Amino acid sequence: MARALPFDYALRNLGRRPLRTLLTALSSALVAALLVATTAFVRGLDTTFSGAAQADTAILLSSVAERDVVRSTVTAGLSDLVAASVPGIRQIGGAPAISAEIHMGSTLRLGPGPERADEPTYAGFVRGVTDRAFAVHDAVTITSGRPPRTGEVLVGALVGKQFDIDPARLALGQKLRFEGAEFTICGHFAAPGTTLEAEVWTPLAELRGLTKRDDSSAAFVRVETPGDFGDLELFARRRLDLELVVIPTATYYRELSDYFAPIRALAWAMAALIVAGALFGGANTLNAAVQDRLRELAALRAVGYGGFAIVRSLSQESLLIAASGGVLGLALARVFVSGNAVSIAMSAFSLEVDAVSVLVGFAGSLLLGILGTAPAAARVMRMSIAAALKEP
Template sequence: MAVIPITYNLRSLMVRRTTSLMTALGIALVVMVVVILLSFVSGLRQSLELAGEPGHWIILSRGTVSEGESYIPREQSDILRSRPEIATDASGAALFSPEMVVPFNAAANRPAIQFRPASLRGVSPAAYRMRRGLKLVAGRWPAQGRDEMAIGEKQAARFPELGVGTTFKYGRRTWTIVGVFADRGSALESEFWTDIDVLQQDARFENGYSSFHVVLKPGTEEEFRNALTEDARLTVDAISEKDFFAEQAKVADRLRGLVLIVGLIVGTGAAFGGMNTMYAAVARRTREVGVLRTLGFGRGSVLTSFLIESVILAIAGGVVGDLLAISLGFAAGLNHRLMSVGAVVFSSAFSVSALVGGIVAALLIGIVGGLMPAWRASRLPILESLREA
């Protein structure tokens, strides 16, 4: 089967440059929206996944899937701490961090009607040693036994009134912000940290913990999990931090589904626009189609040629849409603008996958919009085509 050269399609698009440009721009706008929305989703997923440390595990009460829901009685702490699978530091202390997580209003120093969900994490000194990505940006860490908090860098940017030295009333205490910390942009920067003993007293939670974070010796993971199941004194499960935060990141997958729905809705309009453009092209080029058929090009060649023309328009629109999304992202500072889903604060992250997703969306629009006009062009009778003025 003879193939119509692509140069024929390029010349045809240049002849119809105004309508071609308008169609490509319509596709570009759809792609820009899709890429920006996918970048939001990528930022949320990246923030959650960065919170998981390789080799670190979380122990939660059996059947729970989040630290806020979990409760582990204090008496189980000593049993777990003494497990031989848990690694130790240079001083011989177990890398074992009991922690407590409770809901917190990040707008605590604003008028009472404002509420911004966040998490307040009570920790012991072991938590600071175990999390290698954690670092102080300003001030110091909360002292043991003091009514003090450290604020994550993202929350500090969102609530500038909670700077180092700020005091505010929350619960039964007057708290002081003594430090700002960062953790490679992870979801931990959405939290507030304080001494676990102080938080337990304030929340009347003295007899238990939310979770334990541990570092296991390499190769002992399955043995550790089996031991927790077999010990009748324990009512806990263990999961690696990587798996735990990957599970939490499934909210990003649900958001991606919403993005696809939005993309489908706006993309349908662009596909119809492309379809109209291609139908108009077929109507104007009826005589050309007859000549091509007379020269020996079959129906398949004609269909493929018109479909390629639509795809070329779509790819051009996709590339322009990606460039528009990146330009708008930098101009509007989307990579630094903070957003939140629940208690997690994050920024948009323009990723290769988001840009590729935009191109894929453009290709689908081009194929859907060009298929029916291409089919019509391939079915035009030769004699009738040649008679067209």
């Protein structure tokens, strides 16, 4: 026997208390948008580091730097030493794919001219590179301009968002100042899904001069066989005088990602708190709806509808509200979350509303709708028909 109430009953009940329906839908929208944002943040944080990893590339760092590339110093001639001593280094453009680099945080100023006390400053990440950097970092694509020469910088796609400034201020030909020198922006680069996009790249030799260094921070080495860094490790063990450690980029970026695990946990915890609040509100709303309609629901039971048929109808109401709120939340997330940059220390990554975050957001709002039905459902199932028919 078909035991379901007509769907129209659930649909039209939504209009009985329009304000309550609207508020519940808005709380569902908030949950969906929040879950999308949290998922985008966590996934962005994960992929932004793993995106820069390459199976055929390792980093040579100072063994005393505790795996921190900024604190690391390696000899300036390390690239040539590795190229001459280690077999299996990949050749690109007739030269070994080894990129010696300086990685450092710096205070950046926009525009030309002498330093002024009242001008805004920006904490940025500067990388000193040679042309070999483009042979090693596959993710990087120059989107406008050209690689930097002396007195020039190449600016990552997320720098403007990280500094929260008008993109026109980082256009080709604009000036940037750091480490006491003025640089002209000669190009822009993209490296989607990586923290590289939040960096400013400048010639290695010039940065060494400005920072009075005669070394590099690290050397990125690309090998012929992905994952095979045996010769590179043998070199590091033999040249104890260089105090080197070899870390595959996959390992290095995974460790960086793990470092941010507490931040991810905190993001989920905050989301869970807000979801719990919305769940309580939704359950309360539906419970109030049942209280308002107690006699009507008892009459339906008297007509012959079982408790499950009523609960199913209430679930339909709840899911309709949750789903419409969820769609609204997804739209809000698309507008307000997608493409925004999140700054972490001197880095940044872009928030992307992808299929996974949409799924999590929408599923979360639907789950909210289902769980929110539980107290009302329990009440309907326990309801004494005879007693409920006497309700005022």
